[in-house]
Amino acid sequence: MTDRIRLASVGLGRWAAVLARAMGRSDTLEIHSCYSRSESNRREFMETFGVAKSASSYEELLADPDVEGVVLTTPNDTHRDLVIRSLEAGKAVYTDKPIAQTLSDALAIKAAVERTGGVFAVGHSARRLSGCRTMKQWIDDGTLGDVSLVEANFSNERGLELTPQTWRWYLSKTPGGPLIQLGVHHADNLQYLMGPVKAVSAHQRRLYTESEVPDATMAILEFESGALGYLGCGWASPGIYQIRLQGTKQNLVYDLDFTHWDESHEADRWSSLVSQAYGEQERSPVELAPTDMFREQLEEFGFAARGQATVEVDVDAGIRALSIVHAAIASNEAGGRAIEVSDFVSGERGHQDR
């Protein structure tokens, strides 16, 4: 117990609790401290998760020599400032996805990572789901043959439940709506599986949400490899989390019951991966080894904070995923025309500064 890696939770809302439960399942991590602007939230978090300490300011938390790494779950538009301050204080820092709200924020983070040499991780945990790992392996070892089409959908009912009290209600805080909140996961998954995306063509609609943001988005991704990808994200229906790969030898369909997403140690039990081989009528379920994506990524981050690991999803992967979102927003504004992603990765577009 004495040598557990000491992390600090910052931004103590619903997602901080999900990650705190994941840290609670770890033998190597402990939540050493926590911070939120609300004192009552701090108190409640300490009680719920048995955290010994809290800080009354972010400065105080960063000044604590016992804190080895910071775990951020604050709104997207705060990531830039909080990540950079953590890096400049010499603390490893993990932020939940997306890396930031805008590309200029993300590139400022990249500059700070390079300047400080600090440890920085982005919470694109979904690629760690057992189904995604297996899909990647089947692509790499040739089991699927050549993949021409890949389709992904991540949707839920969030847009029907938003209120003006939540930051996700506002277009200025959540550009793209479900695309930046849900779709960015698949933007990482699909590039993890298929390599970099070259261009994006997208359409967005605000149909049934009362909020400011779109609740229906579709994008076609042109991969550098030549393959085509589809990304559908809605905020006005029951939950969907799916990826389908079409290869010359096999198809694979991965499906996760989204209602079990939060408890990542159980997510694989509510997942299915099904293959259909060329020339075979029957479909075959593929066995999925149990994983725990949130615990595993935070453990990796903790070890990286001690110099004993490197983070898998680094600043560049975070920028690549965010670039898809902003290229899609730009494409929608251009009537669906294909928009090159490279301009966003390099920071020439997608600033949308506030």
Add this chain to the structure above:
Amino acid sequence: MTDRIRLASVGLGRWAAVLARAMGRSDTLEIHSCYSRSESNRREFMETFGVAKSASSYEELLADPDVEGVVLTTPNDTHRDLVIRSLEAGKAVYTDKPIAQTLSDALAIKAAVERTGGVFAVGHSARRLSGCRTMKQWIDDGTLGDVSLVEANFSNERGLELTPQTWRWYLSKTPGGPLIQLGVHHADNLQYLMGPVKAVSAHQRRLYTESEVPDATMAILEFESGALGYLGCGWASPGIYQIRLQGTKQNLVYDLDFTHWDESHEADRWSSLVSQAYGEQERSPVELAPTDMFREQLEEFGFAARGQATVEVDVDAGIRALSIVHAAIASNEAGGRAIEVSDFVSGERGHQDR
């Protein structure tokens, strides 16, 4: 037996046999005659399906006073000529999908239908599948709530098996590849379910087929209702036939094992329709009443030939479906830009005359 409706099969390839088996399951239809340029094909068809008569030319077949309706399964680029000649001979005529290869062909057929007042049906049978009928009902009666996103995929391995001996090998005969051969089914299904499409944005790639045609196509459909649709079609993977609807109250996923498509009286047994309701964790299979899409559409056509029914999929529905295909091809040529469908429906675009 004596009063069976007497139809004649024209173009005696693989698909003619599928439809002949469907007519064989009918109590009201009989195959009275048949025609193909190849005498050996005619003889084989007569033997296999117990057809008493064949014609040595299309003129001879059309001149047969006992033939009440013509069932065409010839290549797409022959539809215009064969349909118009049948109408002008006073014969009801059914053509397999697509209505024609080009919009100008389709509009010439429309003019002939209007000029002759004849009976004309297009074989967009897939909307008759039990799952599609149930989806339509659940949309119309409000069970799904408001539908914002709909996704469809129809793919198979055809592109990997094409040879220069088949007309589908050639771009001049099969513009769009799987889009015109498979996707046109969903172009009808999706408009049957969701109303007319306003604009199409699409990308196509020729990746793993040795033929001239694309084997990977994706399109985003903007419906006049505001909803967004996706249509994915590949010719370089095992078969997929799926439609997913995302409504504010429920999602519905329809899945058909494509390997059982040809035997339409058994297709429902190899289909599943699964709902997921808002706020419910469990998914529920929806019971599908048995249908037989090929038999039912041909019986409807037969009764229409006798003036006892009207055809559900008429010339306008056929044109609407084909317009999606040609708008998608034009969009791909324009780098994925959204293309208005109305220009194609009206015949101002999409001629691609040979």
